[in-house]
Amino acid sequence: MNRSMIAGVIVGAIVLILVAFNALFIVDQTAQALVIQFGRPVREVRAPGLHVKAPWQNAVFYDRRLLDLEPAPESVTLRDQNRLLIDAYARYRIINPLQFYQKAGTEARFQQNLSLIISGTLFSVLGTQPLSALLSQDRDKVISEIGSKVSDQAKPFGVEIVDVRIRRADLPPGNSDAIYARMRSERQREANEYRAQGAEQAQGIRARAERDRTVILAEATKQSQILRGQGDAESIKTYADAFGKDMEFFTFYRSLEAYRTALGPDTTMVLSPDSEFFQYFGQHKAVKATGP
Template identity: 40%
Template sequence: MKRFIPWLVLLAVLIGASSSAFVIDERELAIVTQFGQHKRSINSPGLYFKLPWQDVTRMESRVLSSDSPAGRMLTKDKKYLVADPVTRWQIDDPLIFFKTVGNENQARQRIDDIVLSELRRELATENFGDIIGNEREPLMQKVGDAVRTRVKEFGVDIVDVRIKRADLPPEVQKSVFERMKAERERVAKRYRSEGSEEAQKIRADTDKEKRILLAKAYETEQKLKGEGDAESAKIYAEAFNRDPEFYAFMRSLQAYERTLSKKDTLVLSTKSDLFRYLKAPKK
């Protein structure tokens, strides 16, 4: 019997060692408690030992996510908004976390309540259009800062708070869409009216410019015609002054050309001035 005692002692030591050794990996934090009392916190991965009657509580060191339930909230301009926030958070102090909330499920519930409360408070200071537009980022920054301050007592740090979705309540979506449709139709009608007016203005300007150009062209034509007639009269006058007899002869030839080229038959006296130059010239 005595020869088994060393083996029994060794077995007890092995059992004690196996129940005393534990490993914390890089994804975990831990605290060691004895009869509910905190003994130490472990923030780094590695192999650790404890007394057999001590307990190890493991916690996530990674960033955790919490999807808060969608909440109905009122904006500054008295419009209801259904917001669906999501929060990323991380355990910062495992001891405080263990003492205040105990586990992740309890932490999520507390964080969700705080996020919805702060989000509701901030949305009440902003107009609906700003919330769904460019003002959302600074608004969520304010919400994140407020939540971070409040959850610090849980040993938790907030990475960020985002609105995953922001919609109108179902009962008002249809009326809003109808108003948007009517507004778009009104704008389209105004644009069409403005376009028609602009087209009429362009046509009127074009017609006016056309009339001006035609008037200028006619004026130029009449001016050139007048200048041509004046030049022609001047030439005829000069020709008449130089040789009245030759001028009378040329005018008679022009009259012959205009008259005799026709197919009409004329009966004239030989004493007519029209035939004076058809007679034999005087010696």
């Protein structure tokens, strides 16, 4: 009898411990809880600490911190038919666990829904914008519109959307190669055009320089011929004046110039003594012979 009583006490204690274990739950400071009874929410528990529930009830916990979502990149066609690979992210906070449980149930299911919301919003907003809107100051306005639409669609889930941003907007690999090839061909075309313009200008400069050179040479030749003619005329006039004043002296002077030019230290000439070339040599001897 004593053994039976002891066994009953032990079993009762174990049952009480199990009941107490199932009736108590702890809410962390970073979490919030929802008490569920037979599949229906009974109450919300937002205060951290130890709490009590019925053993047949269970507690569902949700994070109350700021959460991140990074959906897969989406290929979006813009208004000007440019395709971009959009990599976006969102930050959100669960502010109403009851609504969240009723609409999504779990955080994983909500993230799937939020990914679909972000994807649809990107298509609807960016599909009406040109590429220049994402490369200018209008980018902030476009992102603000995306965040506003995502926030409106996420409100029924009991979630506050804190931020939605486009982290990267890249061209698809095929489009990038085509655009780079087009940019290279455009730059090559511009370079060829500049080279052609430079060659044309160089040819024009060379033609003008050659023309100026020809004109300058012609003018210089003309001027030199004029000066040479004037010099020759002046020389002839000088010789004529000298010859007119004293013909004998002029003949003598010209003979001396001829001697200076023709006769040198190593010059050998075979001429007759009666040659006209030596007429003044003979006169010099005659004068010397008749002298005192």
